[in-house]
Amino acid sequence: MLGAAIIVFREVIEAGLIVGIVMAATRGVAGRGRWVNIGIIAGVLGAAVVAMFANVISEAFQGAGQELFNASVLGAAVIMLMWHNAWMARHGREIADEMRRVGTAVSEGAKPLTALAVVVGLAVLREGSEVVLFLYGIMVSGTSVSSMLAGSALGIAAGAAFTALTYFGLLAIPNRYIFSVTSWLIALLAAGMAAQAVHFLNNAGWLVAFDRTVWDTSWLLSEGSVLGRFFHALIGYTERPTEMQLMVYAATLIAMFALMRVARPAPRPRLPAAAE
Amino acid sequence: MRTFLILVSTVAAMVLAPASLRAQDVTITIKNHRFTPSEVKVPANKRVQITVVNDDPTPEEFESHEMKVEKVIPGKSKGVVRIGPLAPGRYPFFGEFNQATAKGVVIAE
Numbered sequence: 001m002l003g004a005a006i007i008v009f010r011e012v013i014e015a016g017l018i019v020g021i022v023m024a025a026t027r028g029v030a031g032r033g034r035w036v037n038i039g040i041i042a043g044v045l046g047a048a049v050v051a052m053f054a055n056v057i058s059e060a061f062q063g064a065g066q067e068l069f070n071a072s073v074l075g076a077a078v079i080m081l082m083w084h085n086a087w088m089a090r091h092g093r094e095i096a097d098e099m100r101r102v103g104t105a106v107s108e109g110a111k112p113l114t115a116l117a118v119v120v121g122l123a124v125l126r127e128g129s130e131v132v133l134f135l136y137g138i139m140v141s142g143t144s145v146s147s148m149l150a151g152s153a154l155g156i157a158a159g160a161a162f163t164a165l166t167y168f169g170l171l172a173i174p175n176r177y178i179f180s181v182t183s184w185l186i187a188l189l190a191a192g193m194a195a196q197a198v199h200f201l202n203n204a205g206w207l208v209a210f211d212r213t214v215w216d217t218s219w220l221l222s223e224g225s226v227l228g229r230f231f232h233a234l235i236g237y238t239e240r241p242t243e244m245q246l247m248v249y250a251a252t253l254i255a256m257f258a259l260m261r262v263a264r265p266a267p268r269p270r271l272p273a274a275a276e
Numbered sequence: 277m278r279t280f281l282i283l284v285s286t287v288a289a290m291v292l293a294p295a296s297l298r299a300q301d302v303t304i305t306i307k308n309h310r311f312t313p314s315e316v317k318v319p320a321n322k323r324v325q326i327t328v329v330n331d332d333p334t335p336e337e338f339e340s341h342e343m344k345v346e347k348v349i350p351g352k353s354k355g356v357v358r359i360g361p362l363a364p365g366r367y368p369f370f371g372e373f374n375q376a377t378a379k380g381v382v383i384a385e
Contacts, residue, residue, distance in 0.1 A: 003375070003376075007372060007373070054335065054348060054350040054353075055350045055353050058348070058349065058350055058353060058354075058355050059353070059354070059355075062356065063327070063354075063355055063356025064356065064358075066347060066348060066355065067347070129348075130337065130348060133335040133337075133348055133350070133373075134335070134337075134373050136334075136335065137334035137335045137336075137351070137373050140333050140334045140351065141333075141334050199344065202358075203344075203345060203347070203357070203358050204358070205323070205325075205358045208323065211361070218341065218342075222341065223341050224341050238344075239341060240344060
């Protein structure tokens with residue numbers, strides 16, 4: 001039972017972390033709960049569909065279908081995260097200002113919500129399909145079904161608790177800093193996802209250049225452990241990164257911050273009050 | 277922006293290897309949540325293609341941190357796992373959904 005709980009929890013962590021960060025990043029934006037819920041529900045439905053077609057996906061592209069699918073999902077998520085951060089760079093100040101003034105949610109900003117709903121949906125889709133397959137396996141094998149299912153439920157509950165913990169932890173950050181902190185988190189999240197996409201493309205045999213392993217920190221923090229998984233999801237921790245992964249990681253961060261710099265509105269000249 | 281796109285596509289064209297890159301092939305079969313063979317020898321410093329045949333009705337996740345592989349193999353199905361180039365040594369792998377029994381090792385030499 002505990003084994004099942006740990007397996008499911010490890011899968012849920014990544015999606016949970018993303019949901020927590022997204023919720024914190026959209027603090028003060030009206031209607032975000034609905035969008036995040038839509039993302040989660042669409043993700044769960046998508047996960048069931050992906051699990052159902054696991055066979056087809058797996059055997060597509062000479063057996064590299066699953067890797068290519070994962071890489072595409074990650075790539076799409078990276079683009080959405082970039083879009084969100086660029087949007088926030090442009091409008092974050094206004095939202096923070098308005099939050100300070102009104103003290104409640106602002107109505108602006110449907111755009112980043114769709115982007116983030118997609119990110120949430122993709123995260124749930126990717127991790128969820130493995131949970132669905134795992135649960136399906138339990139059902140089919142028919143051994144100790146109830147205890148395994150109880151364990152899985154426990155794993156999902158722990159994942160949800162972890163999401164709440166992430167969210168409330170981030171909420172403790174003062175309003176003034178919250179958007180810069182979440183921007184950083186999202187940038188690191190995106191860089192980690194991009195590096196992971198590289199890994200999948202490498203496994204698919206599509207991107208094999210610069211595939212030398214640069215270092216090995218498995219002795220320090222195993223990627224299989226819950227803590228390793230946590231950092232893997234959060235900043236893209238990999239115990240054995242390749243040269244290409246490191247390059248793409250850095251390139252994503254640079255692209256992200258360049259984009260945010262470009263999107264940032266020019267500082268308004270300080271006009272005397274009478275002129276406004 | 278356009279320069280950026282051109283740059284990206286050039287780099288992509290340079291590094292995206294054709295999928296037909298030939299590699300050494302090995303087959304591992306899953307039956308009753310066990311791998312056969314559970315010990316596989318592969319050449320070191322080469323890309324190797326492992327076909328994992330899942331004869332069980334249940335899905336399995338072929339996983340190895342050492343070889344950086346994580347792949348779901350649906351029940352009654354097969355999947356292709358590409359590994360390497362590996363330095364000589366032992367690389368354990370396991371089936372995540374049935375870790376108690378599904379264990380094996382790849383030996384690169």
